Amino acid sequence: xxxxxxxxxxxxxxxxxxSPSPSPEPPTWxxxxxxxxxxxxxxxxxxxxxNIDQEPPLDPSILPTGSKSLSGISLRAFLIGTxxxxxxxxxxxxxxxxPLYTPLWxxxxxxxxxxLFHFLEYYITAxxxxxxxxxxxxxxxxxxxxxxxxxxxxxTECLLTNYFSPTPLVLTPRLITAQVTLGLILMIVGQTxxxxxxxxxxxxxxxxxxxxxxxxxxxVTGGLYSVxxxxxxxxxxxxxxxxxxxxGNVFCLGAYxxxxxxxxxxxxxxxxxxxxxxxxxxxxxxxxxxxxGIPGIH
Numbered sequence: 622x623x624x625x626x627x628x629x630x631x632x633x634x635x636x637x638x639x640s641p642s643p644s645p646e647p648p649t650w651x652x653x654x655x656x657x658x659x660x661x662x663x664x665x666x667x668x669x670x671x672n673i674d675q676e677p678p679l680d681p682s683i684l685p686t687g688s689k690s691l692s693g694i695s696l697r698a699f700l701i702g703t704x705x706x707x708x709x710x711x712x713x714x715x716x717x718x719x720p721l722y723t724p725l726w727x728x729x730x731x732x733x734x735x736x737l738f739h740f741l742e743y744y745i746t747a748x749x750x751x752x753x754x755x756x757x758x759x760x761x762x763x764x765x766x767x768x769x770x771x772x773x774x775x776x777t778e779c780l781l782t783n784y785f786s787p788t789p790l791v792l793t794p795r796l797i798t799a800q801v802t803l804g805l806i807l808m809i810v811g812q813t814x815x816x817x818x819x820x821x822x823x824x825x826x827x828x829x830x831x832x833x834x835x836x837x838x839x840x841v842t843g844g845l846y847s848v849x850x851x852x853x854x855x856x857x858x859x860x861x862x863x864x865x866x867x868x869g870n871v872f873c874l875g876a877y878x879x880x881x882x883x884x885x886x887x888x889x890x891x892x893x894x895x896x897x898x899x900x901x902x903x904x905x906x907x908x909x910x911x912x913x914g915i916p917g918i919h
Contacts, residue, residue, distance in 0.1 A: 688755040688757070689756065690756055694756055697759050701736050704736045705733055712729045724783050725780070727867055728868075731776065738812065739759050742759055742760045746758040746826075749820050749826075750822075750824050771876075775864065775873045775877075778872055779868045803866055804866025804867035808864060808867065811856040817844070818852035821845060823841075830895065850913055851914075854913070855913065857885075858881050865877050882918070885915055
């Protein structure tokens with residue numbers, strides 16, 4: 622018997638060839654990179670050629686051993702900021718919380734005020750007299766050991782007074798409040814006057830007495846200087862006495878007054894000798910119509 626031939630399945634239609642996926646087009650813009658050693662012309666008025674492959678020179682003063690050491694400035698800022706934050710918080714806790722109240726709130730307040738003072742010394746110098754914004758502008762170490770001994774003595778007297786005589790024998794609570802209030806007023810006025818005076822003097826202010834007249838040095842007679850001849854000294858003097866009133870110190874109040882008076886009397890006398898040499902009659906006339914603001918110093 623003849624078997625039928627097997628039928629083959631119909632052939633499927635051939636699929637169209639798949640088109641290859643489009644490759645990403647290369648970017649049409651790339652930053653310009655000049656070949657090594659090529660020079661470009663600067664945009665300043667001198668049109669000097671500058672080798673753009675050459676790193677700018679490093680100012681040695683910003684190195685760790687330099688006068689404007691970036692590491693030294695940042696370390697001082699960190700320590701001052703930390704001290705200010707901790708002592709301010711401790712002051713608030715010991716004055717606003719009844720269970721934690723103690724007359725010794727004056728000590729962290731004093732340290733907080735010192736931190737703010739030294740921060741402002743550097744900050745205002747950096748903002749208004751940048752050329753002299755060195756690590757010594759903080760005034761943390763440039764005043765010598767006597768400066769730190771004075772602060773340590775003030776804290777020690779406050780501690781001893783509150784330990785041996787927690788209840789004052791002479792002052793009534795109302796007089797103590799008046800004493801602290803007067804001290805706070807002197808501190809606020811002194812700090813404000815000193816900081817504003819430094820800003821108004823700008824590049825003409827310096828923490829050291831200038832023995833040579835610099836280029837651009839002018840006699841500042843406006844703002845606070847129209848009233849005070851040495852407003853920064855006025856501010857420091859009364860700020861220092863205000864701190865001792867707030868601390869309730871008797872011995873240090875007298876010692877601060879004596880030491881600060883002698884220091885500023887000598888410094889003002891020396892500084893004005895140079896100012897007369899720098900500005901002549903202009904400064905002599907200004908001295909006649911201005912005021913130092915420290916008793917006994919004219």
